[in-house]
Amino acid sequence: MNDPKDFGALPSMPRDEEGPVFREPWEAQAFSMTLMLYEQGHFTWREWTECLGAEITAAEERGDPDLGDTYYLHWLAAIEKMVAEKGIVEADTLRRRKDEWDVAARTTPHGQPILLDHQQEQ
Secondary structure, eight states: OOOOOOOSSHHHHOEEEEEOSSSHHHHHHHHHHHHHHHHHTSSSSHHHHHHHHHHHHHHHHHHHHOOOOOOOOOHHHHHHHHHHTTTTTTTHHHHHHHHHHHHHHSSOOOOOOEEEEEEEOO
């Protein structure tokens, strides 16, 4: 099968000879979510690389020194922007979910899994 994804087109992607490198589990999850949305046809690879590139450029203009430690923060900002612009997730829903995760992360004891309230009820 021909794979139209060109990881070389992704600006500054942390990787080694085997592929992408992740420092934290959430980085791999953001990467995986993006691939899943792409594979489901929500956007083209070109749209994705342009969105990510624009996010990185904007961050650099705001003073990000591009040391590699913020790459997936830009990735996450770009995918959030993409899903909102494409109507995959409404902006209000995305904002509410981010706030829920922020509260859950700040109130979860160190070493415990972070769960949203509705996950704890299941």
